[in-house]
Amino acid sequence: MALCFFSRILCFLLHSAPFLSLTVGAVYDHILFPNQTLVIGQTLVSQNHVFEMGFFSPGKSSNRFLGIWYKSTPDVVAWVANRNHPITAHQAASFMISGNRSLVISSAKSIIWSVNSSRTSTNINPVLQLLDSGNLVLVDNMVEEGYLWQSFDYPTDTCLQGMQFTDGADSGVEKYLRSWRNADDPSPGDYILRIENKGLPDLVTLRGTTKRYRLGKWNGLFFGGGPRFPNAMYNVLVVFKQDRMISAKELDDSPAVTRITLDPSGTMTRHTLNAQRHKWNRAFTVPQDTCDEYGICGPNGICKSRTNSPIRCQCFKGFAPKFQSYWDLQDWSGGCTRIKPLNCYGGDGFVKVGGVKYPDMLSFWLNRNMSLSECKAECLKNCSCTAYANPFITNGGSGCLMWFNELIDTKELSAADSKQNIYIRMPVSELDLSTGLEDEKENKRPMKLILISMASGVFISAFINGGILFMARLKRQVKSKNEDLELTVIKMETIVQATNNFSTENMIGVGGFGPVYKGNMPSGEEIAVKRLSRSSHQGLEEFRNEVMVIAKLQHKNLVKLLGCCIEEDERMLIYEYLENKSLDLLVFDDGRKTVLTWPMRYDIIMGIARGLLYLHHDSRLKIIHRDLKTSNILLDRHLTPKISDFGLARIFEEDQALARTKRVIGTFGYMAPEYAIDGKYSVKSDIFGLGVVLLEIISGKKNRGYEDTNHNVNLLGHAWLLWKENKCLELMDGCLRKTFRECEVKRCIQVGLLCVQKYADDRPIMSLVVSMLGSNAAVLPEPKEPGFFIQRSSSPPGSSTSPSFKSENTITITDLEAR
Template sequence: MRNHYSALSTHHLSSLLVICWCCCLSLLSGNPNASGAAATDSLVSGQSLRDGETLVSAGEVFELGFFSPGRSKNRYVGIWYHNFSANTVVWVANRNAPLADSSGELSFSPDGNLVVLTGAGTVVWSSNISVSAALPSNESSAVQLQLQSSGNLVLNISGATAWQSFDHPTDTYLPGMKIGLDLRTNVNQLFTSWKSEDDPAVGDFSVGIDPNRSTQIFLWEGTKPRWRSGRWNGQVFIGIQNMVPTYIYGFRLSNFLQEQKMYFYFTAFNSSHRYVLTADGIEQHLIWAADTKSWFRYFAEPVTACEHYNTCGKYATCTDQNSPICACMRGYVPAVESEWNGGSWTDGCVRRVPFLCDRNKTSVNGTAAEADGFWKMEQVKLPDLSDWYSDIVDADGCRRTCLSNCSCKAYAYTSGIGCLIWGVDLVDVHIFSSGGNELYLRLAGSELDQKKTTGKLFLIPVVLSAIVILSGCVYLCWRFRGRIKELPKKRSINRGARSVESSRGTEVITAELPGVIKIIDEEKDGECRELPLLSFDSIVAATNNFSYMNLLGEGGFGPVYKGMLAGGQEVAVKRLSSSSGQGPEEFKNEVILIAKLQHRNLVRLLGCCIDKEEKILIYEYMPNRSLDSFLFDARKKGFLDWKTRYNIIEGIARGLLYLHRDSRLRVIHRDLKVSNILLDEEMNPKISDFGMARIFRRDDNESNTKRVAGTYGYMSPEYAMQGLFSVKSDVYSFGVILLEIVSGMKNSTYLHPELSLNLLGHAWKLWNEDNVLEFVDPSIRDSCSLREVSRCINAGLLCVQDRANDRPTMSSVVIMLESKTPASYFPRQPTFAAERNLVDDTDSSTNEPGAVSANASITMLVGR
């Protein structure tokens, strides 16, 4: 028996060795087409790729092979996504020469070119590179084709890149690709649309850089402009409304001066971003949403009538919100009587009064003619065909240059670009609903007379009123001069220094020039912290004279600008509005509070400026701005996956816990809302805007105010109705924010279409029915953690209970959020009816979730 098994084993071993030897020969031959061969990303000379076989890039991101688009039966060689969206083709080789059947082959020609062959061996497509001579047979291994993880198909000959698909794009712009322009030959690298969804042949539309229009991206229909991006200012294309900087769009410009070439690179986060030019002429920025397994359209142009190139003709503006959308610029009239013609002014507008230099005379009817002037237009997509004056360094110089040239029609001085002057007709002018630039339109002096006359007429009553008031003040001072002398003189804190008192009377801010501001806490034996004091001139320089291009946002306190300090540090500059009645008090609070508070989830105050009537705060710059700009924008909320949202919720909770308990001050924010949550470059939350905040002593529990200041939708019932506020007021606001983050909906505007419930009532109903997933933002519903979502909604509903003492403290909220076990507290239904005693006399910190006060009346039972 042993010999039988021994003989059998020897026989099988011999067979196994033969099989292994054959496999080794197959592997050494490098044939990826052998049945059962592992996926590879490359071919070498002598190998080919037949229909039905594919190459897969490293990391399994992209795949190369044969495909049939849509309902077509034609076969093409293309590249598509392997790891997701396999039906999304990003590049096509033989787009104008399809194969009729599945007998095609991708191979190498004798001279090293990459070719697509029919079953009969006919070449239908070639990489068409110039090779001096056919490769010797012994150098065939020097030719290699590789599909890279970026989606770039690269042909290497003798170790050098001879051809790559990124240099021959079709309709898709992938991260790492470039839109290039050869400055010597003006040869443009274009992206071209498919003819239709079923036909990848070259269509009617193309995208690229216009050789005659500098740093603008153009979309053409044939040879006719269809849309343009506006000039590049170093961060954004100024002709795209509300375009955000490179951290989302991923563009950068590179000039290769030695090669005489200019490229726009697309450097997005990863391969899940792409731009595609559709067959109907729309350029789209698409982002893959893993939760919904679909492409999310983040950006598209042109989609409105005014976004189409020069819809209204020369010297006319186009405004999507107006009806009709076209209007002549000031000082211009329609070129023809029939103003409207099928949705566009085909002939545009003409100037009503010639410029002074065009009239060849300096007087009209014996009266000296007024000099030309400028009319400021705001929120403008600047006209096409401007000239850039690189030697002009300020707006005044730009204005003088335009005024000295009779052919100049308008000028603009924009951040990041400089002086632009138009010596040709003004075309393609779009008035944005927000954003845009200022355009100074040149007009004859008589076109500006109405404005000047109105100003003079308005000045007369103002001057007369001022004289009357001044006279009255002089009389009153003389009449009560005795009492004025008896008024006690205020003690000076520091001679020559500016001083500001806080509402508590225990904080003093002194601006000891130059260099620092001192925050003195008289309750802490004069403990002092120094804060940098910046000059107003340095703030003006940092913000480009508070340019609209630098504007980040605006609230009741005034505008916030992005700035760049002399050392290169990016900052956010909050300029207190002189028209805001709350402004000075907000300024005092923010300087006192934020200078003392240090936490990773609180925005950091870097310095301030006090100069005459100017009061300015300088903060660290948050590149992703505020949470609401993502959460409530259908185009951006895809960036907030569930993990990011949960981290934001936890970060806000920890920041509030620090304010309420862990800082040496006990601070109540009083205006906590989504727009006051800023996001840094890693999407970490930071609580901002402490203008309404109040400091409590450790033994204080609650307070009231006659001045209720906050934002409806986030204000607790006791604060909105009675002016009572405590740490539980912030807890209520946090609960609203938490539910908004989970749902992606705004409490102040949400109304259930059938049940007439607001967001809080809708959340309670679904939670009570064990249907919490229905409440979750659809964009994250498939990828979120049900346990974490349930825990968050439970915590949010506990926070928004009507009675302040029923709400948890922030320490309890943090424990709930970080716990891995289900919540053990159950909320009451928010009824939105405030009782008279909404904040009990007992310390709110002793009332944990679920505790019910002895004198509380339960009006509705929880049915969970």
């Protein structure tokens, strides 16, 4: 093999001049030698004419990129070199091996793109080869094994046969696919396809840090939700090291020509080539259907892709939809909750659910050697264990996998995958059920707390704190509502145990309501406990308001209220615990903000907008939040935003447009002018706060206290002036330069400015805000001057000159309380 290779090189050299100069349109053989130059219009073709390499323009773009494509189907690009560095239409460019053994794309005297060899070469003149596998390799003919550099180490959006996915935990080199931005732009897009090693390997698609799809955990033979292999058309080699999957690749000896792609929408597709027709066919895609969307059925739900019904989600037996009204509208994100609680001490058993893609391993325990019976016994010993299964289907099933807390992203598979069975923990009273699924319209028995009980509990608190007049008002409100609250009462002793007796180590924050503690429930569930401060004058009112308002609201972008505790003089609210705390701790921290790429910030912006749309338009109650700010946006483990703190929220009647108060409470920097000055509030007040939050997320700067040396105005004024000067991208946080999408950033800035316009009537409603944020095609109006457009004095530091508010309103309310 090596002799043949040297003969080809020698033959080529004998018939070639030392410095070749090819005309435009000429085609090289599969080898490029030092001092040869590939220019626009020239290509390198693999030995058997399978692949071709050269400069190309994708789609409708006039920019050029160096890439590799299939010669028989030139529109199918397999690899791009300079995906971050396009060559403009009027720019001449060339590609060559430089003297220091680097690969270089240059224009005039500037270098557009370059890579260095990862290995030392003993040869003065290594050569570049385009192989029939599609691999571009830098070869030292003095070394028979390995390459100095290869394109297979740097995949773009396509995985070819022989190319491997690699988990770089040990080597530091990770190989994964990253989508194009769109069909006209091969620069890195929003989606990544990679190996995830968490307990058991999985192949997952991520958008930023948010999981969108997963193929299924490794079951000993293949990924548990994907196609079986090896088979006649699909042979994959996987390599493990200490139980971690360090690489996976499709072998190039398959009888079919295949490739795997990750498209700009995040869809993973395996294609096969019909060589006679020069046509690619789709052999397998993820997502195949709705059921592949991560967590589509919420906690404790299973997605059934084999049903002909549009209702894809069902609850496991012993569970019922948590929010039946949403479930009926095919919004299953709230998932399912147990009908009857577990009895840890000898009163539980298990229901088998057969043929499933296992739930994601978010909280788990894994033993690779246990039998299934040993696994069951181990699960019964742990009160937090909610399900168990054999992780591996080899040898009839082996090992022990236990899940704790809720079961997320379970999918029904075909009958052929019946070996993947999960056993879900149930109280004994539920074990007479014949199967492991619950119809979504059965057993609707949510735990309820009658408002009279809540009122009497709050009455005790009011009496102790001298709030008898307040209680009378609360009773009238309770009587007028005449409804039940679906809220769980949690015992004081349980909260004390969960928070380690309210230790300072468990305290995670303090607000106007009082301190907030992190807790761990006996079930293993993490909670956040808001404890009413006995010295708080606003806390009791906020407590009542939050119970009355948020207990009726359920949306994935609103913080979830799990229950309350009312004993003696203690008043506490128990929420889901959100790992990443509040948005302000990330977006305003110079050391931490870099983790928030533009796609992540855009997802956060859209999530906040959807949550506010629900409050204003889609919930059973029309809610005005009145204190929307960056610190009241909490983030879960996936950086999903959740609006929190409803202590100041107000319920509006369906046809009510405006209300007024003499007690203006809120946060400076987020209050709308009509609220801060005249005490008037409406949905447009929240929209003003949303606009401020948008501009803060984009800029990484706080509105309150912002100082700009160029415009000498606050953040809102600075953004507006930059917009008028057509320089709005200067507002963007500098750490977003490598990840931002210009059209999205500009659109978000424009929508933010529309939301903070001075006059409430000029601001858009939430349905229009969501539409404008999510649509590239919408033509947006020009924003007018923002509210509180503050022109600061040019006095030197230390002077007593106060800022002047440019506003036609001069009436103020003295009873103004900031939070």
